[in-house]
Amino acid sequence: MEYEDKAGRPSRPPSPKQNVRKHLDFEPLSTTALILEDRPANLPAKPAEEAQKHRQQYEEMVVQAKKRELKEAQRRKKQLEERCRLEESIGNAVLTWNNEILPNWETMWCSRKVRDLWWQGIPPSVRGKVWSLAIGNELNITHELFDICLARAKERWRCFSTGGSEVENEDAGFSAADREASLELIKLDISRTFPNLCIFQQGGPYHDMLHSILGAYTCYRPDVGYVQGMSFIAAVLILNLDTADAFIAFSNLLNKPCQMAFFRVDHGLMLTYFAAFEVFFEENLPKLFAHFKKNNLTPDIYLIDWIFTLYSKSLPLDLACRVWDVFCRDGEQFLFRTALGLLKLFEDILTHMDFIHIAQFLTRLPEDLPAEELFASIATVQMQSRNKKWAQVLNALQKDSREMEKGSPSLRH
DSSP states (O other), X not given: OHHHHHHSSOOOOOOHHHHHTTTOSOOOOSHHHHHHOOOOTTSOOOOHXXXXXXXXXXXXXXXXXXXXXXHHHHHHHHHHHHHHHHHHHHHHHHHHIIIIIGGGHHHHTTSHHXXXXXXXXXXXXXXXXXXXXXXOOTTOOOXXXXXXXXXXXHXXXXXXXXXXXXXXXXXXXXOHHHHHHHHHHHHHHHTTSSTXXXXXXXXXXXXXXXXXXXXXXXXXXXXXXXXXXXHHHHHHHHTTSOHHHHHHHHHHHHTSHHHHHHHTTOHHHHHHHHHHHHHHHHHHOHHHHHHHHHTTOOXXXXXXXXXXXXXXXXXXXXXXXXHHHXXXXXXXXXHHHHHHHHHHHTHHHHTTOOHHHHHHHHHSOOTTOOHHHHHHHHHTOOOEETTEEHHHHHXXXXXXXXXXXXXXXXXXX
């Protein structure tokens, strides 16, 4: 009514909210307003001491807000500077790889300069070329051979889908049921390959490429067929190479002794690799090694998945590609060195876990695993035991299986 009298016009009916607050003549909009607001006219004024106290509180709030704002601005500036440095570093590395290293690959790839540059990670734009050269093509696979194998795979898919008979001479030793199971497993595994990316699933841009490479490989190596884990390796290659070149690298990569031992499930050779790994495990991490022994945690529990997929399933994709970089440089020993680097990185955590929690942790590594910390940990791992390098230890264990069983109790059946 007071407002109506002063303004000379009728006031609107009070809202429900106004009714609730009808005894308040003011409504503070924030903590700041609450501190600085004078009391309503119907209440006693603030004492001078309280007003001064509120003024000091307000000034402290402003100072803290400015500090937070300055700290956030500094953080953003630091991030921007780091990103600029990284982009500049990658740009310079690309020029070095394209202009100096790749044109003179045979003479430069093993030089100290190139090895140091390699350790820092290969720029994505040249990664495929470097991988292809480092993996090599000992099998002499051509693009034409890939086309032939792919055509055979497509014919099989057609025959299986129509229920026709397709026994071929070169596959006489392998049953139709085995081949059909292999093709069905490919179809199932493709949908489970990097599902978060959605590029390998049905309808995705790389689905058919991945299907083609895996199908062609089952025709190229029917004695091996398709084994779970292969889809991740092929997918990483597809992201960095054309289809035919990815198939060539894929076939040669799986033909390496370590990969062939695992994908053909050669138990004796797999046990030898585990025994060699334990030699360096005990050498580098004796405390953790003893803890694993005490809890009966054998290498196969966590190593098989890491080796089968070359860490592409276990690590973030960018980090896995960097592991692949050095793996292409150093060969199979780097796979086991990486495993020791992971164990060393998380040693303090693992030594306080029991069997179940260790197994769960190692089969599901943290998703935010920092690349620099992991590679710093890997760099401290020594792949030498009693003046013997990885290859020498592995060869010695291969020559005498009895000695291997006596020296590594965890590998006994």
